[in-house]
Amino acid sequence: MLLIGISVWAEGLKSPNGQTSLNFELKDGVPTYYLSFKGKEVIKESRLGFELKDAEDLISGFELTAVETASFDETWQPVWGEWKDIRNHYNELFVSLTQTETKRVMNIRFRLFDDGLGFRYEFPEQANMTYFVIKEENSEFAMAGDHKAFWIPGDYDTQEYDYTESKLSEIRGLMSTAVTGNASQTPFTEPGVQTALMMKSDDGLYINLHEAALIDYSCMHLELDDKNMIFKSHLTPDARGDKGYMQAPCQSPWRTVIVSDDAADVLMSNITLNLNEPCAYDDVEWIEPVKYIGVWWEMITGKGSWAYTDLPSVKLGETDYSLTEPNDKHSANNTKVKRYVDFASEHGFDAVLVEGWNEGWEDWFGKSKDYVFDFVTPYPDFDVEMLRDYAKSKGVRLMMHHETSGSVRNYERHMDKAYQFMADNNYNSVKSGYVGDIIPRGEYHYGQWMVNHYQYALEKAAEYKIMINAHEAVRPTGLCRTYPNLIGNESARGTEYEAFGGNNVNHTTILPFTRLIGGPMDYTPGIFEPDVSQYNPDNGSRVRTTIARQLALYVTMYSPLQMAADLPETYARHMDAFQFIKDVAIDWDDTKVLEAEPGDYITFARKEKGSSSWFVGRTNDEQVRTSKIKFDFLTPGKKYIATVYADAKDAHWETNPKAYEIKKYVVTSRSKLSQMCAPGGGYAISIVEVIEKSDIRGIKRL
Template identity: 25%
Template sequence: MIIKKLLYLSLALISYAAKAQEYSVTSPNQKLKLAITASKNLSYRVDFNNKTIIQPSVLELQLVNGKTFGHSAVTKKTAKSVNNEIKPLYGTSSSYKNNYNELIIDFKGGYSLALRANNEGVAYRFIASLKDSITIKNEHFELNLDKDYSFTTLGRNKDYHGYETVYQTKTISKLDSFYACLPSVINVDNNIKVVVSETNLYSYPGMYLIKNNAKANSLIAKFPQYPLETKPGGYSNFNLHVKKTADYIAHTAGTRTFPWRVISITDDEKSLLNNPIVYLLADESAKDDYSWVKPGKVAWDWWNANTLQGVDFKSGVNTETYKYFIDFAAKNGIEYVNLDEGWSDQFNLFKLSDKINMPEIIAYARQKNVKLILWMVWYTLDRQLPEALDQFQKWNIAGIKVDFMDRDDQPVMEFYERVAREAAKRKLLVNFHGACKPTGLERKYPNVINYEAVYGLEQSKWDTVKPNHDTHLPFLRNFAGPMDYTPGATRNASIENFRPVYQRPMSMGTRCHELAKFVCFYAPLQMLADSPTDYEKETDMLNFLSQVPTVWDETIPLEGKLGEYLAVARRKGNTWYIAALTNEKSKEFDLSLPFLKGNQYTITYFEDGINADRVGTDYKKKTEVMTINQATVSDTNLPSANKTLHVKMQPGGGFVAVLKNEN
């Protein structure tokens, strides 16, 4: 009897194994492998250097009619390999290598699964090919690990949209009711980092990760439900808070692609400082002409409370103040001036403030060759969208700063694309604040030039932004795309002396820490947060900020450890910018610079002063000419014959070197 049972069990296992099929793609460098097993359900696993990192994990798309993408027989598979270059309109490099292997698996029931493996990461997405519209009840996405690893992320307890919070590191078992925003990183053994994100997110809710209470060492996806009822609330009623939801997450077209689920694995932590996988997987733009999109810097009014000194008028939201900002921008080669809250009624964009003369401001900016960007509440814009954008186009406004969405359910994600599309028709830039993380929209619509989605410098007006937080951002937040942190504080306080001041805010960390953000943080549209009259007192800082690029021809990660320190080199033309940041601890190291090709460079560097640990504004600036092949140099900070650069940072410190090729 026992033998019979064992025989039946063996036959059942053989039958199951025969039915289960594995399909896989491997990255061109052979380091990453994404494998799909199709049997009773669909599961995936991810290998790195021939070791399984993501254990078999179930994936499926659940429709409200009981139909499921993930339980059908395979009908066809199609493979292809691509090896080309993408030349973005702007980015961290003038071109991105786009080399991947792809497999599309068609299933009975009108759906497919696309698998892709780049050297930078692996990804999969569902593709639907049904005639009628469909309603998605839920998407099941697991991340099963072999241990209770630590997990570094942004997020909140029992709430979505925690992008404007600080990074936390917890073990998976301690996540409890924590809703983790993407990108997040799992810190695996042997210094391996697993970054999880998503891209190509259209007409679909954003994905979060929570602890999977059904399995140990496991994470599972969580999505905002479809909103049925909203009500104004939050700060000044600028948000639309969801009061009632449906029992599904999306209602959408039956023929479409769904978002890519992205997993990047590396044992070279610094490589996360320049990983374009989210951009590479995103839809490319239509063949429309976007040559009018111009990255650049912005003189910003709100953080410094429109405060000017030494002028003969009362500064504030008024015509005289904005004309001063425009003069400052024109004099220093700053392309844009932002008119933030106050230029109009927050709930009616056609009701202008009686404190400003908009035609006069517009005419003055045009005369000075400075472009204007206008701030607005998102649902006010949505209500007045075509008429408002038409008016901005007539005014010759360059762009809009759209704020306080603070949601990423399906209707709000549709709003993002609607604004991007309609603004592009009128040649308007879009800077999303109060936003979710970027998910590739800026590739499809290059006029989407920046996103906030960060606990940035604005928080220092009422809270603390620690250097430790800054040393997470280039690894994780910039992994998703551009980031409007809004750096540039002139009042730089040591860790002990920092305090929040709403009207005259400061930054925590040294002057060089603040300067280094302009190189270490990627922001095609980069705000200068402080007042023009404060910058005019700080000529070294102003000269640097006037010249530092916001987009780059080449980026090379040099050093880095998540949450501790980093160093990166970026090139624009013949000039290299090398910058470093540290957390609340001092840091000293040598950087190798083998990429330098010229024989002679003029090097200007900004280094923390010897007392910068007590006086945050203490710094040293020095300029010298250096010849690469000389045997010795007069200053230990400059590259020697073997092309190294010595970096020394105080607690909360930074470092910047500008190398101009004189050949």
């Protein structure tokens, strides 16, 4: 059908439960949409379209040529995840638009879920538009008020910022202090922010803006018109300033809006995963969650070194390390790695990450050096074959580390050889890094060129049955559903910054609402020595947390890849608390959010996959708070032993971070807990079903 008019409404759409409503309108030839939740405005009139380079824009002059609606309902099972079963239930509106003068076709597909919206642009094969270059995507998100927001500055190269909490109208004035230093950064405008953006309206709506299924396209930021409270998409450019090279048939990533009047629903939303395609692999037996330790934290704190020598300059294939003097600080040496392997084997860890094992670390940073690593040549004190065999004899794998130093074309030059080296030496997972400015020079971490590289590395790794944990890469957008060997990302300010001056105390009460909306994060928790000077007297940083909260992060910061990041000798002094790290699961059958308020606190309960055991974690901000939870997620009629790892009464992240207490209770589905949480604190609970009555003798009932 062909619909022409000054204002043309397509068929309105409601979510399966009827509480979320979408309307599409072609207004004077301009595509617009509206979104509401329980009768409240979420997205006001917002325009859609594209500015193109050297071609007429796809913004106005459209006719509505087709409208289709559909419903979809399935339940699927992820390879790993927060739930054994995930429901994908939505109603869909598809509109086909033809630009009257150019006869070019642009389709828009909307999917409306109970907890929000996803929409994307689709360009079918057509005679009048095959190749085109995006100057800018003009997707708008018009806010209904001056919401409270949790944001980080828009940047083409990094997400490693602390979050700022402010009104939307205050973002511009706070931008100069929100932008802090990084090894590679390109803030793009004021006021611009990154997704996932978390907001709360004055009338109690929680709103999250993000994207899903980012493939062959530039990462989206949000540029704010703070006079009208309208966000507009802002794509990451390439070295020439172009935003995307497209060839029809093609499509954009999904733009997502999650909305609820309960913050817990945002954390429980699976919109991002559901908008990605099903698993691309027939064989997934080689993909498995990993709990690991690593030779890492001592280097981050400055106690040790990645580099083998103190030479100011080295060249691969030319520098003879056997003739150079070691610096006696190199951490990735045979003796130390064997000690970590022994510790991992004794305490049931799957793998040991070793950074700094390969030649080239002396002058890798900040030099814009192309041929910096070859990813296969070890330093003289790292015996690959011996350590491979030793780890294997202990039932432990070594985890590979590939730092590219931003030299992406060098990584691709060596990638097949590096992955084959891993396969030959019993490595099945790799932590990759992209610290520094990108080579080819002028490209950004979040542009289309780099997005395609990350995808290439992921799919290439799958050919060798290798799992990827990418650091400094583009933020995740749910691709782990399609490519489950993407078992981790960093893409945010993680624990390492605690050794670089510290993260905001409320940081981990925000990240699940922002960074984790796209997928799991390798946050590297488990720091038991908050005073960094104990490792390096020249480093006065403090980890802004209590030990109890470090335990909680294994539950609140979801990842199938979890690290016990501190040193073995430190854990040896706190083996009673370390027991929780040993016990906690990393793959789940079910997840519940018991309490949640962004920036203040989050309490998760998760059921271990294939087990009756549950684990609870609570992360708290800088205020003393009392957590009150019910155990009604437990199976009625059964008894459990709950081991509670909590802040002591006088605990405080700054003055008394190591003060914790461990108590045991007998609990049932009717039990309740009221637990004090210190500033920067929290608690963790392991809950195990009672098998024998004798197991609960002398244990207090809760």
